[in-house]
Amino acid sequence: MASVSSQPQFRYTQPPSKVLHLRNLPWECTEEELIELGKPFGKVVNTKCNVGANKNQAFIEFADLNQAIAMISYYASSSEPAQVRGKTVYLQYSNRQEIVNNKTTADVAGNVLLVTIEGNDARLVSIDVLHLVFSAFGFVHKITTFEKTAGFQALVQFSDAETASSAKNALDGRCIPSYLLPENMGPCTLRITYSAHTDLSVKFQSHRSRDYTNPYLPVAPSAIDGTGQLGVGLDGKKLEPESNVLLASIENMQYAVTLDVLHMVFSAFGPVQKIAMFDKNGGVQALIQYPDVQTAVLAKEALEGHCIYDGGFCKLHLSYSRHTDLSIKVNNDRSRDYTLPNPAIASPQPSILGQQPGSGAGPGTSQYGAPGQYPPVSGQTMMQQPSAGWGPPHGSTQSMPMQMHSNHYMPPQGAGSYQMGPGMMQGPNSGGVPHPSMGRPSYGGPGPMQ
DNA sequence: AGCACA
Numbered sequence: 001m002a003s004v005s006s007q008p009q010f011r012y013t014q015p016p017s018k019v020l021h022l023r024n025l026p027w028e029c030t031e032e033e034l035i036e037l038g039k040p041f042g043k044v045v046n047t048k049c050n051v052g053a054n055k056n057q058a059f060i061e062f063a064d065l066n067q068a069i070a071m072i073s074y075y076a077s078s079s080e081p082a083q084v085r086g087k088t089v090y091l092q093y094s095n096r097q098e099i100v101n102n103k104t105t106a107d108v109a110g111n112v113l114l115v116t117i118e119g120n121d122a123r124l125v126s127i128d129v130l131h132l133v134f135s136a137f138g139f140v141h142k143i144t145t146f147e148k149t150a151g152f153q154a155l156v157q158f159s160d161a162e163t164a165s166s167a168k169n170a171l172d173g174r175c176i177p178s179y180l181l182p183e184n185m186g187p188c189t190l191r192i193t194y195s196a197h198t199d200l201s202v203k204f205q206s207h208r209s210r211d212y213t214n215p216y217l218p219v220a221p222s223a224i225d226g227t228g229q230l231g232v233g234l235d236g237k238k239l240e241p242e243s244n245v246l247l248a249s250i251e252n253m254q255y256a257v258t259l260d261v262l263h264m265v266f267s268a269f270g271p272v273q274k275i276a277m278f279d280k281n282g283g284v285q286a287l288i289q290y291p292d293v294q295t296a297v298l299a300k301e302a303l304e305g306h307c308i309y310d311g312g313f314c315k316l317h318l319s320y321s322r323h324t325d326l327s328i329k330v331n332n333d334r335s336r337d338y339t340l341p342n343p344a345i346a347s348p349q350p351s352i353l354g355q356q357p358g359s360g361a362g363p364g365t366s367q368y369g370a371p372g373q374y375p376p377v378s379g380q381t382m383m384q385q386p387s388a389g390w391g392p393p394h395g396s397t398q399s400m401p402m403q404m405h406s407n408h409y410m411p412p413q414g415a416g417s418y419q420m421g422p423g424m425m426q427g428p429n430s431g432g433v434p435h436p437s438m439g440r441p442s443y444g445g446p447g448p449m450q
Numbered sequence: 451a452g453c454a455c456a
Contacts, residue, residue, distance in 0.1 A: 052452090
């Protein structure tokens with residue numbers, strides 16, 4: 001007569017299956033509740049809830065058929081029916097042998113987000129802007145960008161799925177604040193799903209990809225010309241020869257920038273070995289020495305054009321110094337050698353700098369071979385949100401009231417509603433890296449990268 | 451109260 005397949009699907013007896021069909025569920029039922037329900041009987045390998053027109057059916061798939069049988073048998077003879085949220089749930093074997101999840105990776109929370117930037121000028125959005133936007137929710141490990149048929153896309157890697165989720169929830173469907181974008185740019189909407197990736201492979205720091213955990217990662221070869229000395233920058237501009245020593249000049253220095261402030265600012269990118277401040281052209285300049293070029297490159301990229309204080313005060317301009325090792329003769333309020341284990345405090349006097357690479361070490365410079373006070377750069381620790389706390393360059397005073405690790409995306413309308421005044425720099429942030437204005441980071445980004 | 455759009 002009728003074959004099995006032609007039997008009505010709701011006939012009273014179904015042949016056993018690893019998959020159970022559940023009905024009369026509350027529509028709020030979650031997969032977690034289904035797992036809890038099935039767990040006493042075996043290993044639940046898959047679930048599907050909110051099935052059917054009324055969203056009140058579900059499936060549970062066990063690893064083993066016997067586990068499904070155990071659950072059916074138990075409730076067949078139990079005086080207590082299966083329940084979810086106090087509601088009786090009816091179980092039977094499914095007429096399928098496995099759950100087919102139409103769930104795509106985009107629905108599975110992960111630590112990497114797939115971000116599609118929509119808009120006519122989407123591809124003009126720089127990786128730095130993306131970094132800034134997403135850093136508000138936690139430490140961004142890596143970003144890669146690419147163009148597909150879907151348009152301009154980026155993968156943004158966080159430490160964990162929770163952080164990624166908070167960023168996704170807050171940013172999905174929102175526009176990048178216009179003041180973070182080059183002028184005359186149309187709106188750019190973010191569409192965010194989860195990526196199946198868990199760890200992005202970033203080979204080089206380039207205009208397309210960044211690894212914020214690894215200050216030693218080389219800059220893309222494409223950004224360096226044959227000499228290896230002078231290159232074309234990621235933004236197409238000529239680069240000076242890179243150096244482990246940065247020359248910082250401070251524009252619009254309405255408020256005192258002390259040695260300690262500079263140390264705090266530049267230490268966010270790696271161990272600062274030495275700092276020397278001096279007056280030049282009526283302004284203040286400083287030389288900041290890192291142990292290696294890569295760290296200096298990252299610090300320069302992150303800090304160039306940014307302001308130490310909100311309101312456009314104390315804007316940093318950075319270039320590479322020709323020095324490679326500063327000769328700090330004295331430790332005072334203008335110069336310091338942080339590699340000295342026990343810095344002697346000298347009477348204040350103008351700092352004296354080594355004027356040539358390899359110039360004779362001053363007293364107390366090289367005779368102390370002791371390691372500095374910093375542990376070796378450990379990537380993430382030192383790179384904790386290197387650029388997120390900085391006011392925008394180009395004299396813009398706009399800022400975004402966005403809290404680090406905040407779960408809530410504050411719309412740009414609120415920008416500037418409150419300001420942290422100069423002198424209110426806060427101590428170490430949650431990541432343990434001292435960082436000015438981290439307590440209330442302004443939300444300005446670097447300018448157009450192009 | 452009875453089986454999942456692709």
